[in-house]
Amino acid sequence: MITGEQKPFEEIWNMVKDFKKVLVFGCNTCVAICHAGGSKEAEILASLLRMRAAQEGAAIEINHAAVERHCEPEFFQPGMDNVRTYDLILSTACGVGVNLLSEHIGDIPVFPAINTEFFGAVPRSGEFTELCAGCGNCILHLTGGICPIARCSKSLLNGPCGGTNNGSCEVSPDIKCAWVQIYDRLKQLNRLDLMNEIVDAKDWSKAQGPRNFKVKLLEEIKK
Amino acid sequence: MEHVKGLLAKVGIDPERLEMFNLSAAMGPRWAEMCNEFTEKIRGLGPSPIWLATYRLKRNIKE
Structure with missing residues (x-):
């Protein structure tokens, strides 16, 4: 929401x-x-x-x-x-x-x-957390369902930076390092091979406004 | 209660003007005691800023 x-x-x-x-x-x-x-x-x-x-x-x-x-x-x-x-x-x-x-x-x-x-999501009543940045080009299938765009302070696409510290981000100990979470999740899924997938430089044009789209099915019905 | 007290403070109303008491229907004497105590407390604080503002407004209109 x-x-x-x-x-x-x-x-x-x-x-x-x-x-x-x-x-x-x-x-x-x-x-x-x-x-x-x-x-x-x-x-x-x-x-x-x-x-x-x-x-x-x-x-x-x-x-x-x-x-x-x-x-x-x-x-x-x-x-x-x-x-x-x-x-x-x-x-x-x-x-x-x-x-x-x-x-x-x-x-x-x-x-x-x-x-x-x-x-964001509502993990508990009264608590909200950003899990998706709406960047227009989802890679969650490669990252164990954890979004590095929204959840890594640097939005890194290919592994953690040097600031990862015992599972936390260098920005704040209260922020979990997204890439540690991604690693742990991929390990749990037995898909650590995905850590070796190189994600190309991101096309940020899909993340910038003004954006809009139409539902094709509804357009066809209207015709 | 803390939240509402905070809201009142935001608009310049002393949060002390709001209080909540819990007691059962069988505690009549304690109820009377609380009412008296709170009335005295409010008297001590004087008129509320809203009351004063409204009073001044009415007085100006009359004048």
Whole structure:
């Protein structure tokens, strides 16, 4: 899922303080799971902003709402008449949601209330870890299912650097060396031969935006 | 509770203004005691910044 963390409150306040009618607009999918931008967090943020506005003597009407997804128009389109009655939409969705809503809303600004971070797994409730960088050219079949792009600090493709230290990365002892993990996993799979496979220099053009794709099957059905 | 206290601090409200007490329905006297203690504590802290801001706003409108 896409993960994110709420921006510092002062930064958010500085974004909204000059507007008169603000909607804190939550997204109930990924960012709700990481307790950053779901309906509950949107409601709390709206409440905090009202408290701040009261103390600053700022006459701002601040409300909240949420939809299941900001990344697909069909989820937010039904409520757009109400959304368009505001001067500012403070979105607690990920950056994808902010972009898409901006595209559809017309002449009303959409500001981000969270910093979108990465797409990651949830090994335990409340804990998020980046396992894939979405680089557009997967080599997990060669690396025991452990991604060196996302999980090695240097994104090395052909083994560890000299900074690997007793299973940890030189960047931090809290970061496991991805290549030690890859070695251990390949050993477990009895596929250490894959360590000798040389991965060519990566084509990073597939990892850079703007990217898009269409599902061919759906395109054919439409025809 | 710690999380909510942190949120209040972010908007300039003394986290001491929020407290949670656990007690059973059979603990009436203790309940009264807690209410009195907390009321005294809040009186000691004075009006909340929100109350003061609203009061000033209303007074300015009247003036």
